[in-house]
Amino acid sequence: MSLQASRRRRQTLFRHVVVGVIGLFFALPMVAMLEFTTRAPGGGRSLDTWATLLDVGAVERDYPELMTGLIASAGLAVLTVAIMLLLLVPTMTWVRLRLPGLRRTVEFICLLPLTIPAIVLVVGLAPVYAWVTYFFGESSVWLCFAYVVLVLPYAYRALDAGLSAIDVRTLAEAARSLGASWFTVMWRVILPNIRTAVLLSAFLSVALVLGEFTIASLLNRDNLQVAINLLGKRDASISIAVSFAALLVAFLVLFAMSFVGNGRRARRSKES
């Protein structure tokens, strides 16, 4: 017993030291960002940068590219999540029900983007986007097609875990034998049962889309990250402030997500 107690004490000490040191490393650039954005021109502190950022009118007037980027990124996040869910949920359910032989193939395709860096993908996407521009126009929101590919691996894993936790076949057959159409099966039986997984995959996709720079920048489109980068060349203070705000928002989203994930984990551990 005393052996365990002394080990626990040592573990606690180890935890405090490691988390303390690495936490300090993580925190230092964040503190530096706050310090940098609160510098006053003549020395001393001022909140001018943050006041400008919170004033929508001023941002629209002085930093129009930031507004454009923010709107584009918001649109991209919504469209990407919508297309991703429309594409993946029916396909993955259908493959489980009717084409189990294709499951490996679908998994392989979904995980493929992990081995193709975005910088490589963008090289091949340039000619594809010449066609996208031809059919849909030059708007930045059509980047959503490429972003769906980027989020495939993460969304696939989240949804796959959700679908594995329920008995898709029995649920679907029960609903079908009661006369439900395939649409009803999908919308009212499968979807409510995997809503945690759907939510998780959506969160992950939003985080990824809001942080994406490579493809948008090299295809000459606008999004939040491209705008931050452009601003950096002109006004370091404002771009650092926006960076800090973006990181903070992303943290809050992921922190909220850690509570959403609990239901799934509880169910899975019961299963094993």
Place this chain on the structure above:
Amino acid sequence: MADPTLPATAAAPGRSTSRGPTGALLGVLPFFGYTAIFLVTPTLVVVVGAFLDGSNQPTLGNISALTQPQVVSAFVNSVILSAVTAVLGAVFGGLLSYAVATGRPGGLLRRVMTAVCGVLAQFGGVTLAFAFVATVGLQGFVTIWLQKVGIDMDGSTWLFEPTRGLVLVYTYFQIPLMLIVFLPAVDGLRSQWREAAETLGGSTWDYWRHVAGPILAPSFIGALLLLFTNAFSAYATAAALVSQGSPIIPLQIGGALSSEVLLGQENVGKAMALGMVVIVAVVMTLYAVLERRTTRWLGR
């Protein structure tokens, strides 16, 4: 299952639909169509384009252009940068994972740490570049502070060099990624194993040497490989930081894509991209093999 050539009335009654396998395949058509256009086509454009010249004639010129000194040095820089930051990230991230795993399972430390690491590892990019400009850039917090105590870190270029500044910035997003990838493996260690080792008279060193170490080794090396590809593929951070020259390969590709290229060199960018894919594919294959071994041992 009924013979598919028979009419629908003869289909097995247990089946919930009367459509044949051809009908079932229609259901996956959108998925395969979409990925064919936006995933397979770009990949083929890179792979095929790497072997075509400006007038779409087959050539090996692009591949031999990879031996140009600036391309070779970019590849070498990228590999060194990725390897060094992967090792740093794996070691510190591994320690951090163990520290977090010994805490309370649903505790605040764990929630905050996983959320922080999720942000820093996956959201990073441009925002992290600016975080470091504010920290160790020319007017950075730490730079100014160091100047006050008399240390000049030659801030004008320090941050932008692949062997110095970029190592620091990349490590900053590698440690969090390690936590995300490695934490599940550390969670797989059961406290009973430790107790069993202690009951048999084993010391902490014996436990790590003979029990935990061998069990975690494949996950650790797997995570190390994943970190390598992560750093190797990263573009945004470097693009936002480095404004002159293209010291690493993703920047070379970006430069080839966005600038006017010399005649006969149109597809060199594709050849460089293919080179990246080959390196990443080799590393990821190793990773997949290790992952299979890990799954067998930890029963995940």
